[in-house]
Amino acid sequence: xxxxxxxxxxxxxxxxxxxxxxxxxxxxxxxxxxxxxxxxxxxxxxxxxxxxxxxxxxxxxxxxxxxxxxxxxxxxxxxxxxxxxxxxxxxxxxxxxxxxxxxxxxxxxxxxxxxxxxxxxxxxxxxxxxxxxxxxxxxxxxxxxxxxxxxxxxxxxxxxxxxxxxxxxxxxxxxxxxxxxxxxxxxxxxxxxxxxxxxxxxxxxxxxxxxxxxxxxxxxxxxxxxxxxxxxxxxxxxxxxxxxxxxxxxxxxxxxxxxxxxxxxxxxxxxxxxxxxxxxxxxxxxxxxxxxxxxxxxxxxxxxxxxxxx
Amino acid sequence: xxxxxxxxxxxxxxxxxxxxxxxxxxxxxxxxxxxxxxxxxxxxxxxxxxxxxxxxxxxxxxxxxxxxxxxxxxxxxxxxxxxxxxxxxxxxxxxxxxxxxxxxxxxxxxxxxxxxxxxxxxxxxxxxxxxxxxxxxxxxxxxxxxxxxxxxxxxxxxxxxxxxxxxxxxxxxxxxxxxxxxxxxxxxxxxxxxxxxxxxxxxxxxxxxxxxxxxxxxxxxxxxxxxxxxxxxxxxxxxxxxxxxxxxxxx
Numbered sequence: 001x002x003x004x005x006x007x008x009x010x011x012x013x014x015x016x017x018x019x020x021x022x023x024x025x026x027x028x029x030x031x032x033x034x035x036x037x038x039x040x041x042x043x044x045x046x047x048x049x050x051x052x053x054x055x056x057x058x059x060x061x062x063x064x065x066x067x068x069x070x071x072x073x074x075x076x077x078x079x080x081x082x083x084x085x086x087x088x089x090x091x092x093x094x095x096x097x098x099x100x101x102x103x104x105x106x107x108x109x110x111x112x113x114x115x116x117x118x119x120x121x122x123x124x125x126x127x128x129x130x131x132x133x134x135x136x137x138x139x140x141x142x143x144x145x146x147x148x149x150x151x152x153x154x155x156x157x158x159x160x161x162x163x164x165x166x167x168x169x170x171x172x173x174x175x176x177x178x179x180x181x182x183x184x185x186x187x188x189x190x191x192x193x194x195x196x197x198x199x200x201x202x203x204x205x206x207x208x209x210x211x212x213x214x215x216x217x218x219x220x221x222x223x224x225x226x227x228x229x230x231x232x233x234x235x236x237x238x239x240x241x242x243x244x245x246x247x248x249x250x251x252x253x254x255x256x257x258x259x260x261x262x263x264x265x266x267x268x269x270x271x272x273x274x275x276x277x278x279x280x281x282x283x284x285x286x287x288x289x290x291x292x293x294x295x296x297x298x299x300x301x302x303x304x305x306x307x308x309x310x
Numbered sequence: 311x312x313x314x315x316x317x318x319x320x321x322x323x324x325x326x327x328x329x330x331x332x333x334x335x336x337x338x339x340x341x342x343x344x345x346x347x348x349x350x351x352x353x354x355x356x357x358x359x360x361x362x363x364x365x366x367x368x369x370x371x372x373x374x375x376x377x378x379x380x381x382x383x384x385x386x387x388x389x390x391x392x393x394x395x396x397x398x399x400x401x402x403x404x405x406x407x408x409x410x411x412x413x414x415x416x417x418x419x420x421x422x423x424x425x426x427x428x429x430x431x432x433x434x435x436x437x438x439x440x441x442x443x444x445x446x447x448x449x450x451x452x453x454x455x456x457x458x459x460x461x462x463x464x465x466x467x468x469x470x471x472x473x474x475x476x477x478x479x480x481x482x483x484x485x486x487x488x489x490x491x492x493x494x495x496x497x498x499x500x501x502x503x504x505x506x507x508x509x510x511x512x513x514x515x516x517x518x519x520x521x522x523x524x525x526x527x528x529x530x531x532x533x534x535x536x537x538x539x540x541x542x543x544x545x546x547x548x549x550x551x552x553x554x555x556x557x558x559x560x561x
Contacts, residue, residue, distance in 0.1 A: 069478070070441065070451050093471040097453050100406070100441035109407050109526035112436045122530065127434055128327045132336050135530045146437075175450035176480040179466065183474035190473070196560070221561065229490070239456065239470045239491050246348075246430060246490065248472075254560040264326055265432075271538055275558045277550065292541035293553050305547040310561065 001030035001120065003086035005054075006077060008094055009036060009044040011066070014051070016193045017090035019154035022051055024147040026155070027117035028086045031055045034162070037076040037169075039066035049164050052156035062169030067181075068094055071173035074101035079170055081106060081142065085120070091146040091249070092192070099146050108140035115151030129245040130268035149192065150251035150272050184238065191241065194224035196254045199243055199270070202230035203259025203280070203299060210236040213300065214258065216307045226250065226270075228260045244269035259299045262287025279303065311423035311460075311482075313356040313365045315390065316413055316443075317349040317372050319381040320433040333531040345381045348428025350388070351488040354495040355458060356426050357389030364460045365424070367391045371416060373409045375400045379511065386506035387498040393511040398523055406434075408516075408523035410442035415519035417447050422483060424465065429454050429487040440487035450480040454489040 003025035008015040018034070025032045033056040036045040045059035058080065064072045077098070081087060087102060089095030091113050103110035115133070116124035122137045123145070191197065198217045204210040210231065218225045227237035229244050243250055245265040255273035260266060262278070262285055270276070271290050278291035281298045288294040295302060321327055322342040330337050345353075356368040370385035372378035373396040382393035396412045398404050417425065430437040444451035452467035456475065459466045460482070469476045470489045516523045544550045554561045 067476075070444075070453070074445065093454060096437050097441065097451075100438040101445040101451070103438070104407060104410055104442035104445035107407075109405055110436070110438050110442075111527065112434075112438060126535065127532070128321070128336060129432065129435070130535055131327050132329045132532050133535050134532050137528045137530055138526065139528065140526050173450070175484075176452070176478050179477040179479050181471075181474060181476040192472070233490065238474075239489065240473055245432065245435065254554070254558070265323075275554070275560050276538075276541075277554070288543070289540045290538045292558065293550055294541065294543045295547065295550050296543060297547070302547055306550065309547055309551045 001085045002083065003028050003030060003032050003088060004080070004084040005032060005034045006087070006089045006095065006098065007034050007036045007044065007048050008090050008092050009038060009041060011038045011041040012043050014044055014047045014157070016154060017092050017149045019051060019157060020149035020152040021088050021090045021147045022053055022155040023152040024114065024117060025086060025088045026053050029120050030085065033058060035060070035077065035080070037065045037073050039063050045164060047157070049162040050158045050160050051162070052159045054160050054162040057162045057164050058167055059164060060167045060169050064172035065169060067178035069176050069178065070097045070101055071176055072170070073098045074105065075170040075173065077102045078105050080167070084142065086143045086145060088145045088147055091148050095146050099144055103144035106142050106144065108142050108144055109138060110144045110146070111136060111138055112146050113148045114145055115148050129265050130271070131264060148249055150249055184240070188218060189222070189224045191224045191226055191248050192250055194252050196221045196223035197226045197250055197252045198223045198256045198258065199226035199228065199260060200231055200237065200258050201228040201260030202234055204231060204236055207236045213303050217256070217303055220307050220310050228266045257287050258303055260287055261285045262290065311365050312367045312369060312420060313359060314369050314371060314416065314420060314422035314425045315349070315352050315356045315385065316427045316439070317353065317370055317381050317385050318346040318428070318431045319343050319372060319374055319378045320346045320431055323347055323432060329532055329534050333533055335529065335532050343377070345384050346428050346431045348430060348488050348490070350495040351490065351492050352426040352428050353385045353388045353390055354493050355488060358493065359460065369394060369420060369422070371396070371413065373412050374398055374404060382511060383506050384498065386509045387502045388496060392509055395511060395513045396519065397513055397515060402523060403525045403529070404523060405525050405527060406436050406438040406442055407526060408521065409439050410446055411521045412516060412519055412523070413443050414446040415521055424460070424482060425485045427485070427487050429489055440485050444485035449483055449485050451485045452478050452480050453487040455486050456489050456491045458486060458492070
């Protein structure tokens with residue numbers, strides 16, 4: 001029994017989500033191999049070989065894999081899928097994009113967003129925005145899985161001594177091509193990997209106020225910035241900042257929710273945070289029911305005061 | 311060009327579901343059901359493409375129990391031209407792979423130029439059907455779309471990815487899944503609801519399409535998540551900073 005982890009990487013380095021996925025793969029029992037499919041990705045493959053618990057890294061390099069197009073990455077996974085009992089992707093935008101393509105081609109069901117491995121064929125996963133936890137058993141030969149990274153500890157990124165193997169890439173599907181990207185550039189930690197997250201809601205009222213109030217707090221704490229769906233819907237914050245059921249699932253050491261009422265869909269994305277602080281002027285806001293420390297106050301005065309006192 | 315839009319009937323966004331005491335599932339008897347919100351965005355986008363003259367017909371499809379007809383009527387009230395129901399027995403747990411296979415059979419029948427679906431259903435939170443359909447039909451995919459432009463047999467799709475946006479160009483036919491900023495669905499008006507009642511709705515059974523819908527995943531049990539209890543309220547910012555520094559020790 002061997003599990004294959006599809007690495008999330010930027011060709012130069014391995015993304016943190018890969019490490020949690022390796023832990024989930026190890027919990028399935030058996031060896032863990034990692035596939036690094038990219039372009040000029042030797043550095044990422046070498047980093048993958050250092051991950052503790054990985055016995056083999058398969059590196060496939062081609063221009064057609066430079067932008068992780070779903071069609072092409074899926075083809076690389078399918079080319080080696082026959083050797084594996086489990087194929088695991090991190091539940092990132094990239095992993096969620098490719099995994100179902102692989103599952104469908106193998107004619108197996110996919111088990112999405114697992115938070116626990118109970119047995120090699122039995123897993124736990126949240127449903128209904130985390131309001132229920134389903135324990136599910138797969139009857140398929142190959143288990144195709146996406147892993148909710150907050151459910152598993154990160155494997156150590158060093159200390160491993162995996163064998164490195166290079167495979168020849170499959171042909172480009174030719175059906176899709178990459179035209180460009182706009183990746184927000186800032187020095188902040190990535191939302192899903194941040195130790196501290198400060199998150200703003202609809203109460204901020206405008207995108208100017210969102211930046212004016214939230215940015216100094218994030219800067220002071222070295223935190224990532226998040227937002228509720230209400231704030232994203234209203235255009236106060238970018239969509240990739242959205243924390244919740246249909247956005248990012250986070251579990252930082254400290255989560256500070258400012259002006260967020262705490263709809264179940266938002267709580268689904270952050271309730272596994274270690275310490276939750278809620279700042280809200282509505283004493284009845286549901287966010288207080290999950291907050292370790294609640295401050296009933298107007299955020300426009302409380303947040304700047306917090307910045308000054310830190 | 312035809313656009314096929316699969317829609318799912320789910321427990322309404324505002325309902326907080328309860329886990330059944332015997333752990334067999336969640337209690338959805340007598341709760342409000344609605345169209346999955348991302349699918350509403352998909353229908354809206356398809357209708358806008360028809361209104362722009364890019365598409366000629368919008369076909370809404372739903373797979374599930376008889377009551378999915380209501381979801382299809384909502385889709386037709388938004389502007390879909392006709393509906394297809396693939397009716398499945400209430401006692402069969404219909405899973406994404408089976409739905410993708412049913413939709414693949416309908417693609418073969420209808421030959422749409424574009425298939426637009428929601429990125430994820432808010433009940434099982436799977437985020438699979440669109441990608442599976444693209445794989446089964448050997449079509450390119452663009453998931454998590456926040457903008458779609460169609461020209462000369464290709465679609466240019468802006469995708470929401472981790473950290474920002476990405477633009478892909480895909481050849482048609484293709485599968486696109488919607489993210490929440492693609493559009494804001496219109497309100498359904500009473501005259502349009504009345505009009506939708508007269509629109510054509512075909513019904514198939516999985517056998518008619520030659521698809522085996524048996525579930526591959528067994529749900530062994532459904533349980534309540536670990537509850538997080540409320541902590542304390544602090545009187546002011548100074549007390550909050552003190553707690554964070556000295557009690558929680560997180561800053």
